Amino acid sequence: MRITTLETLLQHDIGTAGRPLSRAAIESYQAEALYQLVEYCRLRSPFYRSKLAEFDNQTISSLDGLSALPLTSETELREQGHHMLCVSQDEVARIISLPSSGTTGAAKRLFFTEDDLERTRLFFRIGMGNLAEPGQKAAILLPGATPDSTGYLLAGALQAMDVRSEILGLVSDPVAVARQLVAGRFDVLIGFPIQLLAVARVAEARKMELPMIRSVLLCSDYIPKSVSTALAASFGCEVFSHYGTVESGLGGAVDCAMHCGMHIRETDLLIEVIDPKTGYPLADGRWGEIVLTTLQRRAMPLVRYQTGDLGRLLVGTCPCGSTIRRLDKVKGRISLQRKLRSGAWIDLPTLDEVLFGLPGLIDFSAAIDENAGQDRLCLTLQCLPGHEDATVEAAGRLLAGQPQLCGVHVQVEHDSGYRRLHQGKRQLFDQREFVCHETACSSSLLNPCR
Template identity: 40%
Template sequence: MALQPLDLWLAHRTGLDAPPSRRRLDAWLLDRLRETVDHAQCASPFYARHLADAKSRDIATFQDFSRLPTIGPEHLRDAPEGLLCVSRDEIARVVTLRTSGTTGPAKRVFHTAEDMEATVDYFAWGMAGIAAPGDTALILMPDERPGGVARLLTQALARSGVNAAVHGVMENADAALDQCLEAEARCVVGSPAHLNLLARAGERRGLPRGRVRSVLLCWDMIPEAVVRNCTRIFGCRTFRHWGMIETGLGGAVECTPGSGLHLRETDVFLEIIDPATGQILPDGEYGEMVVTTPLRRGMPLIRYRTGDMGRILPGRCACPSPLRRLDPLIWRGTDSVDLGGRTLTLRELGQCLYALPELDDFAAGFGQGVLRILACGGRGLREAVNGALASLPAVARGLCSGALALDIQTRKHGAPAIPGLDKRRITILGGNDQ
């Protein structure tokens, strides 16, 4: 099988003449991890204290590296400047991340111009297997600020000879579909909720299958039901991507054979740990995703606990790439609520509700024994949502015991259930929200 674009990127990023073997890549990564520890200890007062007992010469294996202490989102909220290893003059962009529904300090992540160039380069190689030269890609992502995701992706696509039609954050599915048709877009990039809205709008308007040839789902948790909807309605190949602002956006992208998301290992070293004990878990087991950024010099993250849950797929991919594969099933560990003894997760809600042909999008909230769903869609929507929710064990038990009530509100086709591009979650409702 021919080399994948990401294999060529890997050779380019490691400075080698050809994609390395897994063994050679592991050796290269260990060298970079040791360098990152040395750099952070010397340049950051925080890391000098945090890693005071660490010596890079003692990191001979990945198991040795896993014994270093972790950091978490609190470090990006309380004193993010402490993680800086360069002067503020070398910082090209600062991203402020406030979690929806919370108060207090927001997370702040600092990027150098080199960091952003690395992301553009990764996007260019990653998109080479998704959009062909001469194609137009519709981008349903924000474009307000320099260094934003849409601008970085536009720069990356240009390097591959792909045109970009930036729509911005979707506010109306029909308006986005109009632009998709006018631009003759063959590829669409956006969040799962917005792509599901676009697909349903295309279905209502009789969009011919194959008009859109590829879709890239990114930014948020990706329900398998949305993958199926996009693939069926557009008649195209649907790819998935995982990444975070903390990792420089790019993290892992699905390869052409579709046997997992190949990790951006030169820039995002991933460990899977037991969230309760912190112990490293073997490939194939689900746990919390912990990331280290080996090539970042401005604000390196060393064993950062993301709160995302996932697993590394065991074995090799169907393609010849040496890059490890991330299972597409990824979710946030905090996205669940207790419905009186049984847990309901946002992942279950997404799989259940996005599978409904009557539903375009939804938002969920819970509080004081009430599960509230705002559903956007067409005729028969309320009945369909009610029936689907009752099929979930946690909901069925709560309804049967009388401990849970449903409040299903509906809205017609058109706008997303949640404005903007906030990541979907089960909102905790207070007394005034009832």
């Protein structure tokens, strides 16, 4: 049994190299780092100086004082981001802008120093030790043309491990990428779940002889189990999961060989889960909104930042033997849950789990509209050539069996030929004139049994 490689990172940071890592040691380190972070932010950031003016830092003698700190919202990050900055512009090595998910609104801008980026490289290097070995070759199917982008940082981390890599970028044409994989003789694949599945299925349908893939790393805020299972079967290898966002510093948590949750980079990130309706912390095992605090970020620290992602912390110790806390599979954005007229909820992750088990499916788009006062779910499938009719029929049959779609008219059709795969975040579009603005933080979505 091999323990997660993140043990090495935490032992180095905490100063316990060569000794077993305990929860007490991790939490003591985090409490001290949190205390120093609050002092640093109040000293250097106009935003935090005002926001934390009434906060008594002496209450952070342990992590029990964490919930006394105010939450930081996405709106505050968009509107006050420049006031969150704790360093001069000369010290900023990288700025990442994330456009608003709506048609209007300011972009989120995240600032990083070179030291911040180095912490990400270090996490990538040590985290990749779970699935890559010196002398191997990796294909990075992530954005990487820009210096210090995710793919660029990952390539640098792999080079430090003596693992060669090529940045192939996001998958637009799965046939072309499959040919690149055949020519490149790669051992490790790193990319978005749906895009890698499209490549695998196209290659199999065309009887292309892909190299023997040793491991796959899926990177996303939501990774369908149906996709992980299909990729493991297609490539005949282990499939690992990684959760990370720009706010987390691109790296966040990665699973080990036991695949029982993703171990968190706990000396960099303090993660908690709250009830998004009340803001109260939830016990391990309860589903809620992921909130993160960046313990070592220099340029733009985030204190109790509400990510908007639905997740939970797992109870107990990983079977690998590590006491590092673990995130369960993250279930996507809470704000992208859609309430139906029946009172039931539907979201894209649910549709993904239902549909991507169909072997002829490559990708799909989905939207809700209305017809004669009834909700209508419209899906357009992208299928392997020759599999269109069977896949459309099977999809309709599967969706008809979903209880939350009772009373919803389901319309399924297919595209002709290969179109461009989704390049950004996929979502279930709501095109109804009547849109329920109730948030998805109500009971059923946060039920642990969901």
